[in-house]
Amino acid sequence: MEQDYLEEGEEVNDAQLKEIVANVVMKMNGIAPSSNHHLGIFEDMNEAIAAAKVAQKKLRQMPLETRDQIIDKIREKIMANKEILARMAVEETGMGKVGHKILKHELVAKKTPGTECIKIDAWSGDQGLTLVERGPYGVIGAITPSTNPSETVFCNGIGMIAAGNTVVFNPHPGATKTANFAVNLINEAAKEVGEFENLAVSIRKPTLESGDILFKHPDIDLLVATGGPGIVKVILQSGKKGMAAGAGNPPVLVDETANIRKAAEDIVNGASFDNNLPCIAEKEVIVVDEVADELIYYMLSENDCYMLRGEEINRLANTVLIEKNGKYMLNRDFVGRDASVILKAIGIDAPEQTKCIIFEGCKENLLIKEELMMPILGIVRVKDVDEGIETAVLLEGGNRHSAHMHSSNVNNLTKYGKALDTAIFVKNAPSYAGIGFGGEGFTTFTIASKTGEGLTNALSFTRARRCVMSNALYIR
Template structure:
């Protein structure tokens, strides 16, 4: 076979380009790197290898004070870029609302716990001393959703680094730009604070295949999956430690003792927050008959579109689900006005949500829509209300909201629904620490039981026992 000299020249040129002036091969880590120093790789194996090396260095050479400084710099760098992140979050995914994404990002930057969350346990007695300490897992594989893309990368990064790990992210392909931008900003901050390179990495071609590759890689010691039931199930089946933060369908239950006007305000605020994208957002309302009309009347004062006509509800139903009854992703996280107009229902005002009264088995009630569409179901009394709310939550153990002043009713529903988050008399986002107490996270692990994840969720408990000393009682 004749070899073209041009071909030989091309090959030689390519090889020479991989050799530096001193005649050494280029550093292995930089081959396949899309954006050197910012953690973006074009190959999953390379990304994991780089994160593995980074974690070894991090654990060996950096102490808790260093981790604290790095986390603080990450918060500052992210806050400087928060408007850009909120804007890109909307532009890249085509979902949500800028002003709400701003709130979500700020909340995560400020209220995600850091190193202080690692509190050791101590046992002392006649035999000496035992310490239970929180240690890193090593490299964590984190799968993140399209609905809160930057927020999940931020809270996972802060908690996982604070616990001494490195992280390989596998973002949703539909949120690639925003996820990569967030990762780049975090890496810039780590560099600024003198931290190791590649503590947070990802690939420039996120996909389900790459996520699977990441989860099964032997150097990934823990998987954290934030998303729908498919990915959570897959993560839990890999034979290694997994945290699953899965789907929800949060009901908001209203009884006759509630402050109805406040309940209406809170429910619309929660349900329309970022166009209903948060997994904790109110997805349906269940209200006792005696106050149902007043609740709907009060909601109508909150800049909503009230769909009264059955035909229009059916029109909406037709576009929200496809012919096979599957959720139409085209409308997830979209503005209520856009959804209404797409259904042929004229709406000129930028309304926050669409409300309508439906039967308890309507698809809007049973499916997690993630759109500002709020179905309302009327029940005869609290007994029926609790039973229905428990049924529509569907055992997700995610979030439930209740508006009531009756302690017995509140306690009964909280016990029966068994959700990870239970919000009383406030918008659902109070459960994430926005207008409510406690820290923030966008990885709420109902299925695996860690609850609202924080630094200690990403650390292993290890025991150190000293016998015959340090007992000064």
């Protein structure tokens, strides 16, 4: 699979793409609200919200067929610009891999649901007819991350517009240009369908102040945040209805009944995808001692991993973690960076094709406890599956986001799933199967584990309305 997407990225004319990206970035730096080239981008958050409110009133009057047409156009725009968006994100943030980001955009374009999610429930009987229909919230305020800037904008945008909402984005400051280019493409698509404007809006320079306006503005009916634990806390304390997608630190457990060779391949592919930026990715490995050596053997011999030992592990910790006020934090210089870059920083020259750094450690090791978002996997040995489940629960930390397991024992899989109780549970596959990449089901880039919605789609962004006709409109 890796060969396929690397070849896809390499087919693009690199010089041409760099020139296009540079032009886009320059235009974004000089953008104005009235710009015909970049639709939906404002200097002021209050102006952006006002524009979205006007647009939502118009959108709400349009039939579902019109929403479908807009969404089809958005999908076309994503596919036409996937290489540019992928390169923009890597160049702006310094994180991830272009080939993988191309695949993520394809996934969003093809597997993000639209209006088909929105169903009507009906009851007909002696006392008449009752319908429960789904209607929009109105104007949604959305916070997007630097890890998946344009993917999140498109995925949220499709679902929210399908539900009849407009959306105001406050992008991560480290990925503003990429996110805002995605907002522009959404509005281009809408304009081509019917001269719609500002179905999605954003601001040129997002700040803490603009985010605070978004959280408190009376015309914002719902808040949706995709990010770390800090933004989740803000959303939950906002006083508004909120959906919050936060930290995961997903463990992967391997028991003695697993297909070890396949488990090694799946784990490395999942953990190295886009350099471990996805929140669903395997962040640590827990393996029953009986098969631990075999798992490590296949990770090293067939899956381009590099294993650290002894003092090398300490050097890694001192490089990718920073101590501040007695607490350890991620060194952002290494988030989403290639494994070979991280190894070079600790004095190890490794092949550029190195996918993942592995090492053995105990469950108390900071490199294992902390969610690194780097292609680094700590491996914890356990005596049996029960100790493995206990360890996984500890390391997952109650986020209830994602968990993965490799096993052919249904009872073990069942025990693990119940104990972790996560929004996503992937069995015998790479983690990304959980969002529809190599697995069945729709995709999403906002997994609201903390607030309970799980994998969000258009239905998540609607409210239920009950309509009752008493003693009429039934036929017997």
